[in-house]
Amino acid sequence: MTTCDIIQVINISKNFGQTIALDQVSFTIKEGETLCIIGMSGSGKSTLLKMINQLLLPSKGQIIFDGKNIESFVPIELRRQIGYVLQQPALFPHWTIRKNIGLVPRLLNWPSEKIQKRIDELLQLMQLPSGHFADRYPSQLSGGQQQRVGIARALAARPKAMLYDEPFSSLDPMTRSDLRKEVLYLKKNLNITNVFVTHHIREAFSLGDKVLILHKGRKIQHGTPDEIRSQPANEFVTEFIKTGYEE
Ligand SMILES: Nc1ncnc2c1ncn2[C@@H]1O[C@H](COP(=O)(O)OP(=O)(O)O)[C@@H](O)[C@H]1O
Numbered sequence: 001m002t003t004c005d006i007i008q009v010i011n012i013s014k015n016f017g018q019t020i021a022l023d024q025v026s027f028t029i030k031e032g033e034t035l036c037i038i039g040m041s042g043s044g045k046s047t048l049l050k051m052i053n054q055l056l057l058p059s060k061g062q063i064i065f066d067g068k069n070i071e072s073f074v075p076i077e078l079r080r081q082i083g084y085v086l087q088q089p090a091l092f093p094h095w096t097i098r099k100n101i102g103l104v105p106r107l108l109n110w111p112s113e114k115i116q117k118r119i120d121e122l123l124q125l126m127q128l129p130s131g132h133f134a135d136r137y138p139s140q141l142s143g144g145q146q147q148r149v150g151i152a153r154a155l156a157a158r159p160k161a162m163l164y165d166e167p168f169s170s171l172d173p174m175t176r177s178d179l180r181k182e183v184l185y186l187k188k189n190l191n192i193t194n195v196f197v198t199h200h201i202r203e204a205f206s207l208g209d210k211v212l213i214l215h216k217g218r219k220i221q222h223g224t225p226d227e228i229r230s231q232p233a234n235e236f237v238t239e240f241i242k243t244g245y246e247e
């Protein structure tokens with residue numbers, strides 16, 4: 001089987017009033033690939049992710065997911081196919097972990113036995129033994145454990161793609177490194193396409209098959225970590241890599 005482009009971003013621009021958040025950005029992502037998007041605060045990373053799952057519409061250009069224009073999907077169908085993980089997992093505080101993870105399968109009316117089985121599988125996958133965690137509430141978990149639940153919830157309905165928006169930013173370095181390993185494990189073991197936003201250059205280079213560098217809403221470079229390290233597109237990229245490693 002040949003791998004094909006699952007996500008095509010074609011000449012996307014987005015403005016909010018006078019602010020140009022994205023300026024004619026194009027790139028493609030192959031099925032099963034992990035793309036890390038990196039750039040300074042305000043460079044347009046979150047705006048780009050939100051357009052991939054239709055939380056925002058582009059001002060110009062189009063996005064194709066799995067051969068179809070994003071705008072032609074029914075939103076719930078897109079949510080099933082694209083999992084979304086945010087910096088703060090935004091779990092429902094009065095729902096147990098089990099109920100939180102089952103959110104999308106319930107919306108899709110899966111039979112309850114199938115939902116329970118899937119939740120147990122996901123708890124195991126995310127190394128949260130269900131005997132300990134399933135019936136707790138989010139406030140009874142650490143930040144890292146809550147983020148594992150956030151990832152489990154996003155994976156629940158077996159999406160084709162996962163979007164991560166700086167998911168580890170509020171975690172301490174040890175927890176961050178554990179979760180990075182977990183994402184690498186998922187990447188190797190589930191054939192899911194990942195779009196991972198971060199402002200840590202090390203994280204981008206260790207997780208990404210490809211890395212996209214954004215600056216002031218423009219695409220500056222798109223390539224493998226090796227290509228970017230050996231042939232930085234310009235002085236900005238050289239500096240960005242250097243200062244990122246000094247952090
Ligand atoms: N809803 C919004 N309304 C107005 N401006 C916005 C909105 N969302 C983002 N922006 C602006 O668009 C630019 C890109 O923002 P964002 O995509 O959040 O950047 P990043 O995630 O890279 O930090 C910034 O200048 C930001 O202030």
Ligand SMILES: [Mg+2]
Nearest residue numbers: 045046047165
């Ligand atoms: Mg952001």
